[in-house]
Each structure stands twice: as C-alpha cells, then as structure tokens.
Amino acid sequence: GIQVEQSPPDLILQEGANSTLRCNFSDSVNNLQWFHQNPWGQLINLFYIPSGTKQNGRLSATTVATERYSLLYISSSQTTDSGVYFCAVERGGGKLIFGQGTELSVKP
C-alpha cells in the first residue's frame, strides 16, 4: 500500500519562529489533507490540498503532486500551535491514510 512519511518527527520552536513540515507519499493520490491534533485529542482540519498552494492566516501549504510531497508552513508560531500535525492521503474509496505525524512544541 501507499506509504506516507512525515518529517521531522519532533520539532521544538521558540514562540515567533517559523517552521516547515514535510509529507512524502509513495504513489499518486486523489486527496491530501493536513490536520492539527491539539493536546485534547481533537483533529482539526487545516487544509484540503491535493495540489497547489493555499494560505490561511499564519499557515500555508503546498502540494507538488507530480513529485509526491506536501509542505506545511507555520509562520510566527504561537504556543497554541503545539500538538501533532498529521498529513493524510486518499487514493480511492475515501479512506485516509495518515503519516506518523510531526509533534510540535512551541515554547514561550
């Protein structure tokens, strides 16, 4: 089956710093979503981005489908950005296949 790899696995930032999270996938996909899982366990949709670039406030994402990767940019990080960031892909039938996540900790 398709492999989804996220890097880095862990990231510690000072408040105000910028970061880039990466998601590589091993085959073509129909759908790619980025999620933030907060410390209470909630999975929050960040982007639906099978290709192209999107921005939402301090967050932006780019997916280059032909090269099978996606990037999530976080600018001016805040402590509330802490949590686990998941990339998930869909290849048909609807089920999402998740990467292992990047655990982000933003220090004040």
Place this chain on the structure above:
Amino acid sequence: AAGVIQSPRHLIKEKRETATLKCYPIPRHDTVYWYQQGPGQDPQFLISFYEKMQSDKGSIPDRFSAQQFSDYHSELNMSSLELGDSALYFCASSFSRGKGVETQYFGPGTRLLVL
C-alpha cells in the same frame, strides 16, 4: 457551522464487555468513516458507509461491527472488549457523492478505556 457529533465522549468498560459508539455526521453529508487511534499512534481506518451502505473496510476486528441508519447517523458496536481496544475513536463525514475525494471532517472522538 454544524460539526460531526460523537457520543459518548468518554467511556470506561471492563474486559469482555460491549460498547456502542455513536456518530452524527454533518447535515447533508453522505459518507461516514470510522478511525481508531491508539496511544501515540496515527489514526487507522476501520470502516466507511456511503448512503447507508458499507463502502470500504479496513483493519476492523471481527468483534466490531458498524452500520449507518436511515437518518445517516452511524454506530460502531464493539463486543468482547480487550485491553488493546483502548483508543480514541473518531468518526468523520464528507459529501463525497461516492467518489471519496472531498474533505473529511472529524468529530471530537470517543476516548475508550478498557480495564
């Protein structure tokens, strides 16, 4: 905006007991998905329904079953619970029209603890 509703939010059961988790999708969404997330793990797909029919199946144990009702809510039934079933169970919904390429919106999850 309306979100996916799951109940209960927390559940504690003993080994070998039965549990039923409920999911109410976003209005007008036609597809429901169930995922299981073990401690420190990523969510794993269990099963999905499109227009009340099972559409896909993942690594769902035979002890688990699910269905979607006429009002589109879904229930995940878990029997003969084991310690390893302790996890966060998510329901997600989308308006997929059977194509499976639309955004999935996740509920807050049900945290199940089996003692």
